[in-house]
Amino acid sequence: MSQSVDRALSILPLLAEGPADLGRVADRLGVHKSTALRLLRTLHEHGLVYRQPDQRYRLGARLFALAQEAVENLDVREIAHPHLVRLNEECGHTVHLAVYEEDEVLYIDKVESRYPVRMYSRIGRPVAITVAAVAKLLLADLPEDRRRALAERLDYPMYTARSTPDAATFLEELARVREQGWATDLGGHEESINCVGAPIRGADGRVVAAMSLSAPNVVVTADELLALLPLVRRTADAIGREYSGTTPADTPHD
Incomplete structure (x- = not known):
């Protein structure tokens, strides 16, 4: 698995614990904020994370839809x-x-x-x-x-x-x-x-x-x-x- 994919996937269980800001995501991944932001933006584009008005990120609705679809199938x-x-x-x-x-x-x-x-x-x-x-x-x-x-x-x-x-x-x-x-x-x-x-x-x-x-x-x-x-x-x-x-x-x- 590529390093970028591994890091991006590591964000999901973090956000499953609750909304997190950019700094917390970067700290958990052990990367610079710019790298964390790039990963979050990619996940956001696919609907897997959502950026709240308070600038924190949470899991996106698309992720839940995919999970439900997987269970149903x-x-x-x-x-x-x-x-x-x-x-x-x-x-x-x-x-x-x-x-x-x-x-x-x-x-x-x-x-x-x-x-x-x-x-x-x-x-x-x-x-x-x-x-x-x-x-x-x-x-x-x-x-x-x-x-x-x-x-x-x-x-x-x-x-x-x-x-x-x-x-x-x-x-x-x-x-x-x-x-x-x-x-x-x-x-x-x-x-x-x-x-x-x-x-x-x-x-x-x-x-x-x-x-x-x-x-x-x-x-x-x-x-x-x-x-x-x-x-x-x-x-x-x-x-x-x-x-x-x-x-x-x-x-x-x-």
Whole structure:
């Protein structure tokens, strides 16, 4: 990276701390004021910094617009898929990726089990929102008032004897998931299917997606599946780091 580009980029985190005058920018960069002014003018021309009436500089609106555009164009499925495949190759079980959109939790990716017993879930289809592990993870991250409002208007079908029976129970489960940072569905949707899941978080710490590992109890017991939870959580964390831009795309999988 050229020295000028390096210096210019160094100005941005400084201004993220708050407005700064020319002298402070020059001191932080260790350059003459004329050099700092030239860099600031270039950034100003591109809308990345703004000169206030008091002669101090702050981050420009264009920078925030670029950041928002970048976030909106991030494809969590594209980022997550290689990680999901590696997890599937390591343990052999079905892996799902889901997001929350317009009061529904939808599967957006799936890697099939290597075992002959397959699950009927499909990409693009909504999940059983009151029992699925991915749904619990996504809804648990909502603000309390939104969680409560949503829980109150949901139906609670009893798919099995282990299904969530009512809003109060569901809210208790979401609070537990929010605190522990992972979720399960142990026979809540289908008696024979167990599932463990973990959240995928963006740079702001909010849950942007959820992933899960599922298997029929004829292949592994619930306890055996739960033993794989640390692997699921490491995978989710790796996806989150890559999504947030805090780790290189080619970071080896744990």
